[in-house]
Amino acid sequence: MIQPMISVRGVSKRYRLGSIGMTSLRDELQQMFRPKTEANASDFWALRDVSFDLPAGSATGIIGRNGAGKSTLLKLLSRITEPTSGEISLRGRVGSLLEVGTGFHPELSGRDNIYLNGAILGMSHAQIRAKFDEIVEFSEVEQFLDTPVKRYSSGMYVKLAFAIAAHLEPEILIIDEVLAVGDSAFQRKCINKMQEISASHGRTVLFVSHAMATIRRLCKQCVLLEKGRSLGLMPTERAIEHYSISGASSDLVLDVSERNRDWGTDGAEARILSVAVAGDGHIRFNAPLEIEIVVRASRAIEGMMLGFSFSTVEGQRILTLDSDGDGKTFDLREGRTVLRVRLDRLPLHPARYYVSAALGRVKYFDDIIDSFALWEVETSTEDFESDRSYGGCRITPRLELTPVAG
Amino acid sequence: MGKFLLMAVDYELLIRPNRSWLRIEWRDIFAYRDLLWQLVRRDFTSRFKQTVLGPLWFVINPLVTTVIFAVIFGRVMGSAPDGVPALLFFNAGLLAWNYFSSLLASTGATLHGNVGLFSKVYFPRLIVPIAQVFSNCIGLVVQFFTFGILVVFVWATDPAFANVQLGWRLLWLPWLLVHLAILALGSGLLLSAITAKYRDLQNIVAFIINSLMFITPVMWPLSALQTKFPNHYEYFMVLNPLVSIVEAFRLALIGVGSFSLGYYAVSVLVSVFCLLAGLMLFQRAARTFVDQA
Numbered sequence: 001m002i003q004p005m006i007s008v009r010g011v012s013k014r015y016r017l018g019s020i021g022m023t024s025l026r027d028e029l030q031q032m033f034r035p036k037t038e039a040n041a042s043d044f045w046a047l048r049d050v051s052f053d054l055p056a057g058s059a060t061g062i063i064g065r066n067g068a069g070k071s072t073l074l075k076l077l078s079r080i081t082e083p084t085s086g087e088i089s090l091r092g093r094v095g096s097l098l099e100v101g102t103g104f105h106p107e108l109s110g111r112d113n114i115y116l117n118g119a120i121l122g123m124s125h126a127q128i129r130a131k132f133d134e135i136v137e138f139s140e141v142e143q144f145l146d147t148p149v150k151r152y153s154s155g156m157y158v159k160l161a162f163a164i165a166a167h168l169e170p171e172i173l174i175i176d177e178v179l180a181v182g183d184s185a186f187q188r189k190c191i192n193k194m195q196e197i198s199a200s201h202g203r204t205v206l207f208v209s210h211a212m213a214t215i216r217r218l219c220k221q222c223v224l225l226e227k228g229r230s231l232g233l234m235p236t237e238r239a240i241e242h243y244s245i246s247g248a249s250s251d252l253v254l255d256v257s258e259r260n261r262d263w264g265t266d267g268a269e270a271r272i273l274s275v276a277v278a279g280d281g282h283i284r285f286n287a288p289l290e291i292e293i294v295v296r297a298s299r300a301i302e303g304m305m306l307g308f309s310f311s312t313v314e315g316q317r318i319l320t321l322d323s324d325g326d327g328k329t330f331d332l333r334e335g336r337t338v339l340r341v342r343l344d345r346l347p348l349h350p351a352r353y354y355v356s357a358a359l360g361r362v363k364y365f366d367d368i369i370d371s372f373a374l375w376e377v378e379t380s381t382e383d384f385e386s387d388r389s390y391g392g393c394r395i396t397p398r399l400e401l402t403p404v405a406g
Numbered sequence: 407m408g409k410f411l412l413m414a415v416d417y418e419l420l421i422r423p424n425r426s427w428l429r430i431e432w433r434d435i436f437a438y439r440d441l442l443w444q445l446v447r448r449d450f451t452s453r454f455k456q457t458v459l460g461p462l463w464f465v466i467n468p469l470v471t472t473v474i475f476a477v478i479f480g481r482v483m484g485s486a487p488d489g490v491p492a493l494l495f496f497n498a499g500l501l502a503w504n505y506f507s508s509l510l511a512s513t514g515a516t517l518h519g520n521v522g523l524f525s526k527v528y529f530p531r532l533i534v535p536i537a538q539v540f541s542n543c544i545g546l547v548v549q550f551f552t553f554g555i556l557v558v559f560v561w562a563t564d565p566a567f568a569n570v571q572l573g574w575r576l577l578w579l580p581w582l583l584v585h586l587a588i589l590a591l592g593s594g595l596l597l598s599a600i601t602a603k604y605r606d607l608q609n610i611v612a613f614i615i616n617s618l619m620f621i622t623p624v625m626w627p628l629s630a631l632q633t634k635f636p637n638h639y640e641y642f643m644v645l646n647p648l649v650s651i652v653e654a655f656r657l658a659l660i661g662v663g664s665f666s667l668g669y670y671a672v673s674v675l676v677s678v679f680c681l682l683a684g685l686m687l688f689q690r691a692a693r694t695f696v697d698q699a
Contacts, residue, residue: 094528112448125440
């Protein structure tokens with residue numbers, strides 16, 4: 001039996017919350033004279049007893065929400081820091097890309113930086129020389145090769161940086177969400193290159209990203225992390241499913257008043273309190289949709305708007321419903337108000353969608369609740385074509401036939 | 407395909423919490439030797455490009471300091487020994503001191519000065535301070551060149567040049583430089599490990615370097631100390647390993663100075679101890695210091 005290329009056995013990593021940030025001798029001395037209280041209260045386990053084995057020649061995604069421990073796992077695998085307990089064995093040379101352009105020196109030319117950055121990433125001089133022309137060609141900056149990189153545009157800078165990284169040839173490659181660099185054409189080129197790398201000669205690739213579409217494209221299997229624990233290695237589709245469900249509710253009636261906002265402060269003048277889908281508890285394609293939103297304003301406000309958006313589980317926004325789409329705003333009185341959003345025909349193709357809502361004025365938002373729910377759009381009797389599974393939105397156009405003589 | 411699998415099985419890397427006192431990843435350091443030269447090259451190019459005067463700065467800086475020392479300490483304070491050209495006396499001492507202090511300052515900043523790099527990519531951290539040992543030689547070479555010009559200048563203008571002995575002792579220089587590098591690297595690694603843990607101590611590095619300069623025979627000869635404190639000067643020599651090195655350095659360059667094998671041996675011992683302690687603490691700090699950054 002072939003041994004696994006990467007094997008992670010019972011790995012935990014603890015951070016002392018007190019020691020994040022500046023440590024100073026003064027703090028330490030003060031600590032010494034302080035009575036010993038609960039010493040473990042400030043411990044934070046970024047990873048707890050994580051185990052998995054990866055065979056050679058596989059591309060594996062690591063997914064999880066923010067704070068699930070993805071970055072910590074990458075740091076351990078790429079030897080930037082050590083685990084608190086447990087063991088990782090890697091049966092191959094490791095190259096890791098947690099950032100593009102690490103160690104670039106602004107004063108040096110593009111040519112010198114290729115050699116410097118390549119060496120930092122673990123390539124030998126001979127390897128870089130052998131790949132030099134390929135790197136330059138991929139980077140699209142050959143005209144500026146002898147210009148100091150401080151004069152590069154940020155686009156040129158990341159292109160060169162990615163080009164170097166993409167030509168690393170370790171047996172194990174660890175990549176953080178760094179591909180999305182440059183313009184969209186270059187991004188596509190990057191992703192193609194990543195696919196090429198992970199498909200070539202039994203190389204083992206570990207890939208961390210929030211972009212589910214990219215994960216789906218590059219990885220057959222995923223390790224799913226949740227709050228520092230591993231939910232195990234599973235096929236990508238199942239992992240994404242799992243990932244999508246965790247965190248967002250599929251309830252059609254939701255009290256969102258206590259939900260943590262990434263955006264908006266407690267002092268905001270208008271807040272969304274609850275969101276509910278009216279009707280029989282189903283959302284159906286091509287059927288009418290009515291959403292009831294309760295908002296509260298701390299004073300009378302003029303010129304308000306309400307917005308809804310639907311995004312795919314990959315995070316791509318696919319439908320926006322803004323109440324001021326035609327330039328019309330509404331006024332809120334002090335206190336609670338019920339707002340009803342109606343759509344005669346919901347054009348969303350049957351699937352699951354993240355729903356976000358926003359309440360605001362022309363210039364700024366009072367409240368945004370991002371991806372507060374994961375709603376399923378079902379097929380309906382109105383759906384005559386749901387087996388034609390294309391696209392996210394479907395609207396039946398008006399058709400006009402004009403017979404032409406002759 | 408087969409080749410890849412074979413290679414893969416040959417090589418196994420274990421990552422686990424480390425508990426050994428002194429672990430140096432020799433194999434990795436060797437594998438990353440090209441990085442060492444790239445870092446030296448980077449320092450070389452960037453230092454020359456960043457300053458307006460470029461390499462000239464390496465000449466001007468010690469030259470001006472030498473002239474100031476010759477005027478203030480030579481003429482005003484009278485601390486230069488009689489009969490020796492003051493310019494050469496001070497310049498020779500500064501040569502050794504500048505290499506030591508610049509190496510100490512740059513290796514002392516290894517960890518906290520490279521947080522950004524170290525938290526994004528692995529390579530043996532020791533490569534960075536080792537590269538500094540070589541990068542700092544750039545300044546040293548230029549200074550030797552300046553010293554050569556000064557020798558010619560003094561030979562042509564100052565009759566006291568007759569007392570300068572340039573001779574076989576020059577052969578000591580390579581060893582003395584290695585000794586200086588060991589001491590500077592060792593204490594730099596120590597400082598780096600300490601300042602990585604206690605950020606508030608970063609400020610005292612400059613203070614330490616300043617104070618060291620005063621208690622090292624850069625502006626004064628050891629003989630002056632011996633006459634002023636005939637019974638106590640040995641504490642200086644035992645506690646400050648730099649005293650013996652700088653004095654020997656000047657003896658080798660211009661034949662002025664005193665050398666005692668016993669004190670020198672103590673200095674070697676202290677330097678080696680510094681290096682070992684520095685390596686140990688640095689390696690321990692380097693393993694997880696990014697967690698606090």
